[in-house]
Amino acid sequence: MSILRIELRRSAAVGAALLALTVGVATLYLARGRWSDGWLSLALTTKEYMILLWPIALAAGAWQGRREHRAKVGELFDTTPRSPLRRMLPVLVAMGATLGLAYVLVVVAGGVQLASTAGYFPPDVVAIVLVGAFSLVAATWLGLGIGRLLPALVTAPVLAVAGVLLVFFTAIMQPDWMAAVLSPAYGSGGFYPFQTIDAGVTAALAIWMVGLALTGVLLLVARNPRVWLAAALPVLLGFGAAAAIVPRDEAALVAPVDPVARELVCTDDAPKVCVTRIHANVLDTLTPLAREGLAVLAKLPNAPTQAHEERRAYLTDGAPARDLDVVTVFVRIDERGGLAHPGVVVPEMVFGLGIGYADTRCERNGAVERAAAYYLLGRQPVSAVEEIPEVFEEDPETTAEAVALWQGLRKLPEPEALSRVTAVRDAILACRDSSGLLSR
Known part of the structure; x- marks a missing residue:
């Protein structure tokens, strides 16, 4: 020694x-x-x-x-x-x-x-x-x-x-x-x-x-x-x-x-909100935000009633089986281990009209979906660069078209506007082109 x-x-x-x-x-x-x-x-x-x-x-x-x-x-x-x-x-x-x-x-x-x-x-x-x-x-x-x-x-x-x-x-x-x-x-x-x-x-x-x-x-x-x-x-x-x-x-x-680590940990009461076990510490912070997003989507018929963290392994997993009762939530963690960008949780849940973007086999009209989502949110569409942390560039025409379609929806009676938004959601589910569904 x-x-x-x-x-x-x-x-x-x-x-x-x-x-x-x-x-x-x-x-x-x-x-x-x-x-x-x-x-x-x-x-x-x-x-x-x-x-x-x-x-x-x-x-x-x-x-x-x-x-x-x-x-x-x-x-x-x-x-x-x-x-x-x-x-x-x-x-x-x-x-x-x-x-x-x-x-x-x-x-x-x-x-x-x-x-x-x-x-x-x-x-x-x-x-x-x-x-x-x-x-x-x-x-x-x-x-x-x-x-x-x-x-x-x-x-x-x-x-x-x-x-x-x-x-x-x-x-x-x-x-x-x-x-x-x-x-x-x-x-x-x-x-x-x-x-x-x-x-x-x-x-x-x-x-x-x-x-x-x-x-x-x-x-x-x-x-x-x-x-x-x-x-x-x-x-x-x-x-x-x-x-x-x-x-x-x-x-x-x-x-x-x-x-x-990928197992879901969920709230005991409804509407159910679930996160992966590795992110269980942010469940309490995420729950009121996710339930707010579910309440916005509840304006549509047959809307999802649960929010689950997106837990697909993008390098190895294929498109997941679609569950219309569940909307996925992207959970981001900040440098201190808490929930990062809490203000983006509700918009992201609504942007896909409760369907999400996991299945990319069908072409989707971003401007139409943006207008429909912002109608449900009750505010004017903005560029995704301003809303989503990982988006750094977007064609300005997409936002301009979404604003024009959103303004058209605002002029309609609420039942008619919601009917058109529902038609967009149905088109996504059926893998059909949603162009023109908001302006017909």
Whole structure:
């Protein structure tokens, strides 16, 4: 333990860990909105930052690995009776443990904010974070081995650049199963809050990282070319074992879903409002807004009586079965874990006239639907750019046409106007063109 304490004081372990921790926490909090949905989003976002953290660990190991060469004591230490592995064990533990701990602390730093808002903690998070931490251990040990083998001053910076390129290009390589094995950042940067990493993918990455770590150890303790060549064996065996167990099906490789996180949590009273389990903390805030939207839609015959959060996985799910009793609601989470853009909830529910936009197989007239929706809302149509957070551009003619149609509806008796709006809704359901239904 005393030797280990000396290593922690004199080696690059603490400095490298502090650098990784600082970079990780800074990048995490510069993009708080990306992971404020919950623990899964936090784990995936931190995993995405492997593109920065893995090269730091690799370069730090390489810098430390050239210490004997830098001090010109390599030949002296080779004459000692202690085996190379025993002699290198303290630096392996010091460097690996501190960098691995730094990764865990980055996640903990994000978890401090989530603790008060994220009520669902998926078990997948533990495995994802632990394998992520071990990935930094593997990068550090591999860097130590390469640094000792190639103790040039440029080795560490070259490895840092190579590490960035390696993590990035292996994450996007084809086929997907190979990317899942090779890249510590694969599957990160979630597209929806309930996205996870398949357990088989996590296990395959862990095996590959074990191979890299053992290769690094062999390179660090090797004293002859024969052992240097043998150092390739663990990485080859690790890749073979990982490739044997990694899933091959798209559902497990491309943005898989945690089914528990996607389960609905609903109000006890009617009209029923439901959100996914991962967003259960905003149910109380969303409920009065969703019920206001249902009340607006109730002006139409056979209007929906329930509001459910939109929970389709856009990369893997097809068009859902249509349920006319349910209107979907897009739930957005702000940087603090609360409901973002509450003012857009009611308009979005009404814009699709209770049908939504999940099924895109039929062409739809945006101006006609906009006019019909704003008639129900009781106000003049405005550009979608002003109403919907994700819309940044729209043809001005669409808004102008919607305003003209809305003005025509306003001149009609209410029963006639509602009849025309109902006709638009029926046309959408029947996949018919709704053009002209408001101006006939």
